[in-house]
Amino acid sequence: MTVLVGFSSKYGATEGIAERIARKLREAGRDAVARPVASVERPADYDAFVLGSAVYMGSWRKEATEFVRENLAALAGKPVWLFSSGPLGIEAKDAEGRDKLKEAEPKQFEEFGEALSPRGRQVFFGALDPSVLGRRDRLVRRIPSGRELLPEGDFRDWAAIDEWAAGIAEELAAG
Numbered sequence: 001m002t003v004l005v006g007f008s009s010k011y012g013a014t015e016g017i018a019e020r021i022a023r024k025l026r027e028a029g030r031d032a033v034a035r036p037v038a039s040v041e042r043p044a045d046y047d048a049f050v051l052g053s054a055v056y057m058g059s060w061r062k063e064a065t066e067f068v069r070e071n072l073a074a075l076a077g078k079p080v081w082l083f084s085s086g087p088l089g090i091e092a093k094d095a096e097g098r099d100k101l102k103e104a105e106p107k108q109f110e111e112f113g114e115a116l117s118p119r120g121r122q123v124f125f126g127a128l129d130p131s132v133l134g135r136r137d138r139l140v141r142r143i144p145s146g147r148e149l150l151p152e153g154d155f156r157d158w159a160a161i162d163e164w165a166a167g168i169a170e171e172l173a174a175g
């Protein structure tokens with residue numbers, strides 16, 4: 001059984017999470033590969049899917065959303081997990097006391113929840129390096145409170161990512 005960890009990453013943070021999940025699955029004895037969704041030619045060849053995207057303006061990136069929509073038939077009936085790399089910062093709660101990871105759930109979790117009945121849906125803290133941002137993304141950070149909402153730094157929680165991957169490995173081993 002081969003697990004596809006398919007991802008869409010604009011600046012590399014989500015790619016790092018996907019690579020880590022694939023590595024953890026391999027360490028647990030699963031055959032797993034991390035691939036950008038745009039490069040996956042025959043999704044039907046995989047037996048299980050862990051699919052994730054960076055979140056921009058509350059949404060997965062287009063190529064990730066399209067990958068799932070276009071391959072619903074290949075995914076249906078197989079084990080699927082969804083993840084996002086989204087919020088930035090170290091606080092678990094936002095200024096209003098709401099759970100940041102919960103608030104950062106992309107709309108695709110709802111859209112694909114029904115079609116795929118994923119076994120898990122998880123948001124992870126992401127990373128942002130202002131020096132590599134494209135022009136439009138840099139401008140977004142310049143709006144009032146932009147820097148507060150999108151602070152610089154690598155906030156990826158490797159312990160949480162490892163734990164989630166270990167749970168997937170266990171479920172796959174259980175069949």
Ligand SMILES: Cc1cc2nc3c(=O)[nH]c(=O)nc-3n(C[C@H](O)[C@H](O)[C@H](O)COP(=O)(O)O)c2cc1C
Pocket residue numbers: 008009010011012013014015054055056057058059085086087088104125126127128133136137138140141150
């Ligand atoms: C312009 C801009 C908009 C963003 N919008 C969101 C958002 O709506 N929700 C969120 O959780 N994170 C948002 N982020 C944070 C990114 O999702 C985070 O930096 C992510 O880890 C980037 O992954 P990538 O390097 O794989 O593209 C935004 C970042 C930028 C630069």
